[in-house]
Amino acid sequence: MKELLRKIPPIHEALETGGFNRFIEINDLSFNQGKELVKESVTSIRKYILEGTWEGPPPDTQGFLDAVFMHAEKIKKQKYSISLHRVINASGTVLHTNLGRARIGAETIEHISSVAGSYNNLEYDIDEGKRGTRHTHAEKFICELTGAEAAMIVNNNAAAVFLILSALAKNKEVIVSRGELVEIGGSFRISSIMEESGAKLVEVGTTNKTHLKDYQGHIVEDTAMIMKVHQSNFVMKGFTSAVESEELAGLSKEYDHVLYYEDLGSGALFDFSQYGIGEEPLISDVIEKGADLVSFSGDKLLGGPQAGIIAGKKEAVDLLKKHQLARVLRVDKMTIAALEMTLLHYLKKEEDKIPAVFSITRPKEDIHQQSIKLVDQLKHRNVSFILELSEGISKVGGGTMPEVELDTYLVSVQHNRVPANEIHKRLRKQDPGVITRIHQDRIFIDLRTVTPEEHDEILEALVELNGQIENDLPFS
Ligand SMILES: *Cc1c(COP(=O)(O)O)cnc(C)c1O
Secondary structure (H helix, E strand, O other): OHHHHHOOOOHHHHOOOHHHHHHHHHOOOOHHHHHHHHHHHHHHHHHHHHHOOOOOOOOOOOOHHHHHHHHHHHHHHHHHOOOOOOEEEOOOEEEOHHHOOOOOOHHHHHHHHHHHOOOOOOOEEOOOOEEOOHHHOOHHHHHHHHOOOEEEEEOOHHHHHHHHHHHHHOOOEEEEEHHHOOEEOOOEEHHHHHHHHOOEEEEEOOOOEOOHHHHHOOOOOOEEEEEEEOOOOOOOOOOOEOOOHHHHHHHHHOOOOOEEEEEEEOOEOOOHHHHOOOOOOEHHHHHHOOOOEEEEEOOOOOOOOOOEEEEEOHHHHHHHHHOHHHHHOOOOHHHHHHHHHHHHHHHOOOHHHOHHHHHHOOOHHHHHHHHHHHHHHHHHOOOOOEEEEEEEEEEEEOOOOOOOOEEEEEEEEEOOOOOHHHHHHHHHOOOOEEEOEEEOOEEEEEHHHOOHHHHHHHHHHHHHHHHHHHOOOOOO
16 A cells, blocks of 8 residues: 555646646646645545545556546535526426525616615615615515505514514514414424514414414413414315404504514415416405505515515514614515515516516416427437427415416437436536426426526537437436
């Protein structure tokens, strides 16, 4: 072993070879960058040799230096690889939580880039020429769209719930129906967040039924709030009843010290039900029914950036803006820019510019045409996949509208020598990765959320994969 290690050529010798010059040229590196990578490469090869796991040529052979440069290239790739990057969502789930929920629209992207790439008036009052507050941005649009008196933005809806409970109900009681003590994916539980905030949870009613009198019977001097939580990600069926927003708002108004707050989860600014899609409450309706406060996510049905939006009575929102936690939970200029432009699309009734709304309401026939095109293009390129077109279902996702089934078309891709999970894996490892659905030993491509540019990329990814399979190429 010692003998082998001694035969490793010194770094300065490796740097004088043509192999090194090619290595830095191909990888666009300076001499010093290349030198550092070669050093790292030799260090790790030394370790492999000691462990007995080095599978390359031994140090005293011709090919050893080439192996050192190849390993250095691998180190460079790993070192400079960006972790968060784009993928193509061909899964058919529009607000795919693992794939970043809502995609941001083109005009919004442009606006984010203009604000982020320049100085801006984030906390500067242009009219007065003095310090302003970031809380004013987007507020006007939210109020206009929801009918609320005031609004503010925090990091996400979980943060909104936490801020509202901490600021307005700490050491006081909050009444919630047992049927609404929900857990949202990724370990967000109403009961736990309530405990963290210092508010005391008062559960009323039963799992399936809660009546107005259940709430009435629990209002005491220490009650700060009646809270309603939208059952975003599940549906209760059968012998059930819950109390309507109006009634709860009315009840809270009988007491000066009791606020009525609804955690809407997603909520909607656009009436999807006019397309026969779901029954998500319109945020403006809930405000009109008398809620003192509502909160909802920016990146669920709204189709904007990750954010939590709080809207409601000015008096309550002002208390939230002044609370210490407002600073802890505040959002960045890029979030505000993205949210404002998305909201402006709603205000101008150009919802088709919001990709989430566009994809959810996209007509089935449109997806049909695109799917036929993809199959034709693939056949034209002589791929050896077995391709089939069938009707299927897309989902809204993001923990919203769990029951809604959006009619779609699916392209299934099979290969008689390669199992579906291998195709699935290879597609997601292409650049850009293509995320498909896998079901009963087939992969399915749902083009609902796929743009024309991405369509071409999927085509090329499949052609490339076909080539890899045909040539039995090892896959990295
Ligand atoms: C999704 C959801 C949340 C959490 O919202 P995020 O924006 O993901 O933090 C809270 N409450 C309800 C009811 C939800 O559906």
